[in-house]
Amino acid sequence: MKKGKRVLVVGSGGREHALAWALARSAEVEAVYVAPGNGGTSWPPSPEASDLHPRAPARSVPLRSDDIQALIDFVREQGIDLTVVGPEAPLARGIVDAFRAAGLRIFGPSRAAARIETSKAFAKALMRSCGIPTPDYAVFHDFEKARAYLRARPGPVVVKASGLAGGKGAFVCESSEEAEEALYRLMRERIFGEAGDTVVVEERLYGSELSLLAFSDGRTARPLLPARDHKRLLDGDRGPNTGGMGAYAPVPEVGPDAVDRVVREIMEPVLQALACQGTPFVGVLYAGLMWTERGPFVLEFNARFGDPEAQAILPLLETDLLAALEACVEGRLGDVELRWRPGACVTVVLAAPGYPGPVPEGLPIAGLEEAAAQEGVLIFHAGTRREGDRVLTAGGRVLAVSAIGGNLPEAAARAYAAVERIHFEGMHYRRDIGRSSPAIR
Template identity: 50%
Template sequence: MKVLVIGQGGREHTICWKLKQSNKVSEVYCAPGNGGIGSIAEIVPIKESQVNELIQFVQEKQIDLTFVGPEQPLTEGIVDQFEKAGLKIYGPHQSAAVIEGSKSFAKELMKKYHIPTATYEVFTTENDAIRYLEQEQTKAPIVIKADGLAAGKGVVVAQTMEEAKQAVHDMMGEAKFGEAGYQVVIEEFLQGEELSLMAFVDGETVLPMVPAQDHKPVFDGDEGPNTGGMGAYSPVPQFGEKDVEQAVKTILLPTAKAMVAEGKPFRGILYAGLMMTAEGAKVIEFNARFGDPETQVILPRLETDLVEVIEASLDGTLHKLELEWSEDNVVTVVLASPGYPQDYPKGLEITGVEKAQEQENVFLFHAGTKLEKESLVTSGGRVINVTAKGSSLKETREKVYKAVDLIKFEGVHYRKDIAQKAMNFFGNLVQKAQEE
């Protein structure tokens, strides 16, 4: 079978890599792809937004299956348009992708169906939002979110009221995130550790994946502004099977049922960004697709053929499937351009990629790269995901950072504490055992 993956980031590189492993797949195409995807898939120079051209390409090449990676085309209805043309495509319809496209919709859905999340208010004017922040009972830290899509950057955890007001002004007054910030959600700050839990969903059928932990802030120790994600790891030993089962029972299953009840049945990848609080798991956000960089640590652990999962979802037999996962530890570290997540230069030459790829059980998933003549250069904020697999977390972290050190470009920066929370957890267990 011929498959097309739509997108150009690290997530899409990982999806292409996984699909390529299927015995059912003969050819993989990627539109528009990046400087690294071309080594495993045929690059198609059509942008994600050029739906008519994509449809024409699929028809001409007789592509059997299309997989949509990023959120923008999903929320704009690419699945509906492909299906209207009689083409097989995997991802939620536009009506269901609204769970990511509108944070206010997601919050109202959770409130209506009693799905645990932070308390919140929605505002359509800057003055009303500022007035709310100035109320006596409103306390910092507090979370300000652009209602629409902002590439994972439209969330500010304000430590003071002045920061909160500035965030509202940036989003609503200065249109920092364009139309995404015309409406904002202000919500309670949740205490705890974050956990990413994704599932293959078809209507009320939910097949959960193994969890991962993302690292959103740009600097070590969770300091600095939020990004699209600076690294991830899986498994997450701080949280056991019971924690995951409870999150599936109280969040993923009720959400899938709620979407059906609302006449917006979800089919595709449902992502729940969770905060594991003292009261249990609560939803920070929903996405309508694979997380990035969580995909880079989840798919290397998936032992079931990804094509089989997609086909089962499309033909209504997902409930008959059981997923198989490896026990491997997988860690990914994002190498970012200087200045990211703010303005950054492009066209910086990247070296050391070949040496890094030679390391055993190390995979490079490109995000913001492109080939320029004979050179690989930067073309985005998040440049390369360096990913390693190993039997222990300690070994895997050492392996991934050894590979990271081999890759060079001017101003490269990355977090040096990916998976440190899990290492601390193991350290605390050892200390507790010694004390006993």
């Protein structure tokens, strides 16, 4: 007989490990399953959760995140009470619609509502209709027309694949030559497949980037702590865009007034517009912002928890995560107030050699236990797998090392002290996560 609730987390990255960890800390949870999971998403039960350790057991399940029918069958067989979708790809495939049609509870937006992420062209048009500040832009389906547009407007621009590209589909271009090269790679070489068949060309803005995520039940928005993601591969925000090389939360210079402004001027109008279209957004709405001299502008929306933002935000959440997610699904988020532990959390991503391009797999990882034993440290696995007693690399972003401290410098110091204890061949990471923080006004 079940003693508590069973939860399924769909996905295999560091975000999904963090979600499983946070859910397993709930007193209401009996067990957590992660499909397909990774080398870190299975652990035994614990009599009770300590400050940073889960109480309920977790187990990886060998089911692909895009095998929706197999996931539905598993949920029915195991009596799963709530499914939580981590990555964007299953949302784009309509996993939420399929689960709801089967009478199963699931946290995440419908396929139609998820277009806020899966089609940048749709998101830009929605923002324009709502009067939400976003960089000026043009949408193209034809390479020659897009190239002519670039040649008529030389200078810095951002060229983006409209579809899903794993966080790597945006090219920040200093010149028209760079922009044409990005356009060619997207539309002619099709490096991201059909995701680049439609391209958005937008003006380049200058300021401080910021991620603000909010829970939504379709009507109400409850903001999470503001976070800052580091997309570029190299220190000082240089090099190519990646899926994210690290993050920290909260952002010290972003106070309650700034958060309230984003919720009021950006989050709530978008939620209202989606609801008016008959596609209410239930899940996590993620606004990627550029804070300029004119205030916040939306660079992109995502329809799920950020990665690696989740690994920096969730360790600071004191409110029971399961309770918050259920309130969204049940349309009563207005009754929930989110509570946060004081201090800060810094997350450093350890990447495999060659990332964000092709990477080798099967490299042994050393030092995980020693790193995890450091005060305030959590190790979230991403691209890993287990082979007997060994943990091996199995992807580009291998691990996310998170650390909580009383303030941002202390959290960063703890994170990097833990990073120094971990090793695998060719491991690389940024050394400036949480160590520089531009002002936001």
